[in-house]
Amino acid sequence: MSAPRALSGLGVSVGFGLGPAVRVRPVPGVDPSEPAAVDAAADGARVREALAAVATRLEARAERADGEGREILLMTAKLATDRGLAKSVDKQLAAGAGMTRAVHDAMEGYVGKLQQLGGYMAQRATDLYDVRDRAISELRGLPEPGVPEMTGPGVVVAHDLAPAETAVLDPSLVLGIVTEVGGPTSHTAILASGLGIPAVVRVAGAGDIAEGEVVALDGGTGEVVVAPSEEQRDAFRLRAERRRAALAGSWGPGRTADGHAVPLLANVGTLADALRAAEQDVEGVGLFRTEFLFLDRQEPPSLDEQTATYTEALRAFGDRRVVIRTLDAGADKPLPFADLGAEENPALGRRGLRLSRAREDLLDTQLAALAAAQSATGADLRVMAPMVATVEEARWFAGRVRAHGLASVGIMIETPASAVRSAHLLDGLDFASIGTNDLTQYTMAADRMQGELADLLSPWQPAVLDMVQMACEGGSTTGAGVGVCGEAAGDPLLALVLVGLGVSSLSMSPNKVAAVRVALGLHPVERCRELAGLALGARTAPEARDLVAGAADPIARELAQA
Known part of the structure; x- marks a missing residue:
């Protein structure tokens, strides 16, 4: 038996995995013997x-x-x-x-x-x-690259894993995913999390893992052990069992130990996602991305099509809240029917609400469809705009929404400008939701799709937590609730810090709700404030997390690692 080899990477989908490595079929590459084109x-x-x-x-x-x-x-x-x-x-x-x-x-x-x-x-x-x-x-004439047919459980190991492969993996057979490249917001990471498959990316040395070698991985910490000893296997199993026991009694609304309400909501990206989430133990939807209706089309969706989609989603949630974000597209998600021209830096260009202001017809049709869907269902519908940076933008959007008879208006806080000036932007609005993914990339000047910048992109960065605190202070001043709908909300330890900073609701992938619910129930709100103070006082992101992990309830710490 070979000696254990400890590797490390970036955990992107929580959970423990232990099983034999299943190597992905290699990429074929250019045919070295093919002739030049004649015809x-x-x-x-x-x-x-x-x-x-x-x-x-x-x-x-x-x-x-x-x-x-x-x-x-x-x-x-x-x-x-x-x-x-x-x-x-x-x-x-x-x-x-x-x-x-x-x-x-x-x-x-x-x-x-x-x-x-x-x-x-x-x-x-x-x-x-x-x-x-x-x-x-x-x-x-070669077999397609990808995951071979699996006849038994195993851990999929690859240089990279295409979304086409990840999307159809069987969670009953795939015990985990280990790749050499990738990032926290890649399609593979998002799909693995949605499927509940533990995953670790950017693992140096993953290419040396042989077919059939036993692999243990922790999708929370990024720890990977090849050929683990019996003691190491037992340690992984024990942590997994403790996690199962902690989650067994997780149900109902989000509450701190002293009864402070923190609604736990779902992030959804399609109608199918929304219908599945409606059947789960969540308190509603905190972020319904509507881009799926618009992308990869030559013409915008009609009023009737949008109305039917929104009506079906709202009806599925009954009297639970549904927060719908208006179209978040632009130069980084180009639409053939709304081309505003090339831009040198699309991430800082006419995206989100900026596109809607240039194409008012698209927004008005969407708002008319939402109003019709609410009228048909009587749902608790709340509408928010993406990429709002100024008071003028916030007021323009609120006026547009209310002109369609929709009462609850909010904005996304995704830029330092909207966080720092939140008291001014939220004046006259009903709520805001912090998009931690974009807020982190803009605060740290680091492209969220650049895997090599993962350390800068951690929501534990003290500067990002400062931004969250300022956004919440603005909400407190105006009476507008400020939630979080970025992936940070699904981290049980970070959720405690966010509540301590003043966040009023947390929205995440539905499969992360149970762990966050347990963590909140172990801590009174004053303890959450103390944990937030520790994180704000840290000098680095790892230090912030370590301080909070050391002071939080051990069960919450285990849930954040698993």
Whole structure:
């Protein structure tokens, strides 16, 4: 038996995993023996056939996936049949490249453009690489790269794992995921969390894990042990058992130990997500992203289509609150029907509410649909705008919403400007929700899609916690509730700090609610304030977390690690 090897990475999906490694099939690469193109037209037709076959298989996978996974697969399938991509391949073939080389180089050109755009579009580079590799496999007559058929449980190990693979993983067989690259907000991380599969990314040395070697991983701390000893295996199992025992009695509304109410809500990205969340023990929706209705379309969704979607979602939640964010798109999520032109820095461009102010018709149609859905259901509907930075923007949006008969108006706090001046922006509004993902990237000047900057992107950064505190102080001054709907809300330890800073509600992936509920129930609100003080007094993000972990109830600490 080989000696245990301790590796470390970035935990992106909580939980423990222990099982034999299942290596992902390798990427085929360009055919080194292929001839240069002689008949570019015929070769172009063959490449289009290969891309069409890839799209068909991805669509078939989408039928086996749910919610966000299905949407990602369908979007990836559309990439495979993109006309611009096919034309780029034609140019490579006309220049003499062989078919697989033409596909490879055309994709590289596309990926370069996406990475320059940044944000959401840079995130889709992984999807394009997946299409490239599947198309090259088709052209070479080789099996598609990816996870082999699993006949027993195991831990999936890969350089990277494409969303098309992650979305259809079977949680009853896949005990964990370990990859060499990736980041906390990648499609793979988001999908793994949604499936409840423990995952650790950016693990140096993962490439040396052999097929069948036993792997233990902690998706909370990022710890990975290859060929663990019996003592190490027992330690992992014991932590997993303690976690199961702690969560067994988790139900009902969010409360601190002394009865302070902290509603625990769900983040949802599609109608299917919303319908699933409605069946779970959550107090409503804290963030309903509506982009899924708009992306990858040539024309905007109609008033009737939007009304039907919102009505179905609101009806599913009955009298529980549903917070819907208006369209958050723009240069980083370009819409063919709302192209405002190229921008050098899309993350700082006309996105979110800035796009809505340029295209009032899109916002008015969406608000009319929301008003109709509320009228049909009598639901507790609350509407908020993304990327609000000034008082003028907040007032303009509030006026627009109330003109449609919608009473509850809020904004997202995602920029230092809105956090620092929250008392002014929230004057006359009903609520706000802090998007910690964007607030962190703008506070720390670090692209949230850049995996190498994960340390800067930690919501434990003291500067980010300062921003949260200022946002909450503005809410206290105006009487507007300030919640959190970023991924930070799902960390049981950080949730305690957020409540101590004055956050009034927490919205997260539904599978994280139980752990946060338990952690809150172990601490009175005054203790949460003390923990917040420890975090604010820290000099670094690791120090902030360590101080809070050392002072919190041991069970909460265990839940944050698992």
